[in-house]
Amino acid sequence: MYTQALDIPQQNTEAKGPRTIENPAYQAEFDAKIDAGGYIEAKDWMPESYRKTLVRQISQHAHSEIVGMLPEGNWITRAPTLKRKAILLAKVQDEGGHGLYLYAAAETLGVSRDELLDALHSGRAKYSSIFNYPTLTWADIGVVGWLVDGAAIMNQIPLCKCSYGPYARAMVRICKEESFHQRQGYDLLLTMMKGTQEQRDMVQDAVNRWWWPSIMMFGPHDKDSTHSAQSARWGIKRISNDDLRQKFVDATVEQAKVLGVTMPDPELKWNEARGHYDFGAIDWDEFWNVVNGHGQGNVDRLAARVKAWDDGAWVREAALEYARKHDARDSQAA
Amino acid sequence: MTQQMTSPEHIEYVLRLGDNALILGQRLSEWCGHAPVLEEDMALANMSLDLIGQARMLLTHAGRLEGRGRDEDQLAFLRTEPNYRNLTLCELPNQDFARTMVRNFLYSSFQKLLWERLMTSSDAELAAIAAKSIKEARYHAQHAGDWVIRLGDGTAESHARAQGALDYLWPYTAEFFAATPVDDTVAAAGVGPAWSELETAWEALVLPVLAEATLTVPARTPFRSYGKFGRHSEHMGHLLAEMQIMQRTYPGAQW
Ligand SMILES: [Fe+2]
Ligand SMILES: [Fe+2]
Ligand SMILES: [Fe+2]
Numbered sequence A: 001m002y003t004q005a006l007d008i009p010q011q012n013t014e015a016k017g018p019r020t021i022e023n024p025a026y027q028a029e030f031d032a033k034i035d036a037g038g039y040i041e042a043k044d045w046m047p048e049s050y051r052k053t054l055v056r057q058i059s060q061h062a063h064s065e066i067v068g069m070l071p072e073g074n075w076i077t078r079a080p081t082l083k084r085k086a087i088l089l090a091k092v093q094d095e096g097g098h099g100l101y102l103y104a105a106a107e108t109l110g111v112s113r114d115e116l117l118d119a120l121h122s123g124r125a126k127y128s129s130i131f132n133y134p135t136l137t138w139a140d141i142g143v144v145g146w147l148v149d150g151a152a153i154m155n156q157i158p159l160c161k162c163s164y165g166p167y168a169r170a171m172v173r174i175c176k177e178e179s180f181h182q183r184q185g186y187d188l189l190l191t192m193m194k195g196t197q198e199q200r201d202m203v204q205d206a207v208n209r210w211w212w213p214s215i216m217m218f219g220p221h222d223k224d225s226t227h228s229a230q231s232a233r234w235g236i237k238r239i240s241n242d243d244l245r246q247k248f249v250d251a252t253v254e255q256a257k258v259l260g261v262t263m264p265d266p267e268l269k270w271n272e273a274r275g276h277y278d279f280g281a282i283d284w285d286e287f288w289n290v291v292n293g294h295g296q297g298n299v300d301r302l303a304a305r306v307k308a309w310d311d312g313a314w315v316r317e318a319a320l321e322y323a324r325k326h327d328a329r330d331s332q333a334a
Numbered sequence B: 001m002t003q004q005m006t007s008p009e010h011i012e013y014v015l016r017l018g019d020n021a022l023i024l025g026q027r028l029s030e031w032c033g034h035a036p037v038l039e040e041d042m043a044l045a046n047m048s049l050d051l052i053g054q055a056r057m058l059l060t061h062a063g064r065l066e067g068r069g070r071d072e073d074q075l076a077f078l079r080t081e082p083n084y085r086n087l088t089l090c091e092l093p094n095q096d097f098a099r100t101m102v103r104n105f106l107y108s109s110f111q112k113l114l115w116e117r118l119m120t121s122s123d124a125e126l127a128a129i130a131a132k133s134i135k136e137a138r139y140h141a142q143h144a145g146d147w148v149i150r151l152g153d154g155t156a157e158s159h160a161r162a163q164g165a166l167d168y169l170w171p172y173t174a175e176f177f178a179a180t181p182v183d184d185t186v187a188a189a190g191v192g193p194a195w196s197e198l199e200t201a202w203e204a205l206v207l208p209v210l211a212e213a214t215l216t217v218p219a220r221t222p223f224r225s226y227g228k229f230g231r232h233s234e235h236m237g238h239l240l241a242e243m244q245i246m247q248r249t250y251p252g253a254q255w
Helices: A024-035 A048-067 A069-073 A082-107 A113-121 A138-161 A165-193 A197-216 A228-233 A241-259 A284-294 A298-311 A313-333 B008-029 B038-066 B072-077 B097-118 B124-152 B156-177 B181-188 B195-212 B234-249
Strands: A269-271 A276-278
Touching (some): A048 A113, A048 A298, A082 B008, A138 A197, A138 A241, A197 A284, B008 B097, B008 B181, B038 B072, B124 B156, B124 B195
16 A cells, blocks of 8 residues: 655664675666666666665565555455445455565565565564554545555655666556555545535544544655665655655645545645645654554554464465475376 | 246345355455465455455345345345345354365355356346356365365365364255255246255265365264254354444445
């Protein structure tokens, strides 16, 4: 669903993979390709720092997709109509697919999916903090589609042109599906807003809870953001956090008017001179608290992923053992 | 659909098909995000989606046959437990991946035979639903059958789990073939086969796969379950409580 890489000072390297021999001639060739706006492919030489940054960013994104299945999965069995149940199931299935494409893109950089999952399960790797917030009512499913998938799209569209070919191609497919999710979420909310007062209140309550976390999805202010310059040069972070956030606010406030909800920010107002909406101060303590593991859902989300993985160990072992036995039998027969 | 005389038995037969799909689809959806590998998360969600899709078509059709203005959602969410006609097997908890896959295999093998026969139903709408659903049932049976073989012939643990799942589920399969007057009426009208007719063909589909999986098929016992007659297991009430909560809490609301 979402992510751009979050640069966290205390974060360990998530997965090792092969090391690159540094070589000035190759470096020059790489730089020239980047500056010309060309794509780097899996077999091309790349500096170690580029490879590591990409592994971190792509795997964080992949982890976000699969952890993101949990808050929405929370409502599949309780969806109010069969049509909405089908839409939600398909959406959550798409998120799993996004996880698959992204793990596959990360694997082209010499790390395995198992290593990356191990980094997630052991808490060394991050995923988008937005998924540590709870989905409390059915309206949350609509608001997550509208705001969270919406913010994800803002973040991810620039990545469709990022310098690493396998990542850029994965993002093209993902962005198409994310915009579909956003429209479906918005449509769900429009239907609820045409319903009873109780339904409208449910939507407003969900907007109140998700608005600030959504605009935090763009990450720290540019002045507080590390590594952005290097990432910008590499074309894996083309637009700054604050610019993307502003773009998102401007688009979303108009959609909120059509919907008939208000954002929980008294300072939100159109600034004629800037040609943008001004908005209030973001509570960065809240943001860092959740990033650092103290959000409502951090413990439960990770525990759910670890449980699924541990409970599935015997299944994965059985599949390997079956394949091993049959390879042995097949080669005897040959 | 042409104006045809619809018997209560015909409606019940279609409802039974719809409820099987609905209730098993609901169970499979519980896996979403919790499967042993990401590929299985996708596959289970996909199969759940297929079944929910079948349920929508079948319940819509049943509602039209009934002619009392009930749509798919009224039928799916607003009936009381004895009015659901699904096989008990469909409502049993997932338990673990072995039980889920053995159930999918036993059920979708049966469904495959049923859809094949229903493609020539005198009920044109039902025949059209069958033509679409047969492809899904084939895929579900293939997917689950492959897993039954892998688990049965995998490690000692997976074998024990698959055997335990088969021992638990097998008695519930007697219900597939239990004779009912509804079936006799429906078969006479050419709507669909009496399910009791399918037992031999079903065994011919499932027994070779279970043998390849090195699993032992339990002997038939006097145990009987009665979900398709409206008498369910204790698990059904909990499933319905969860599934129905929104429609029960907000009567008449549009979503
Ligand atoms: Fe999405
Ligand atoms: Fe996604
Ligand atoms: Fe995403």
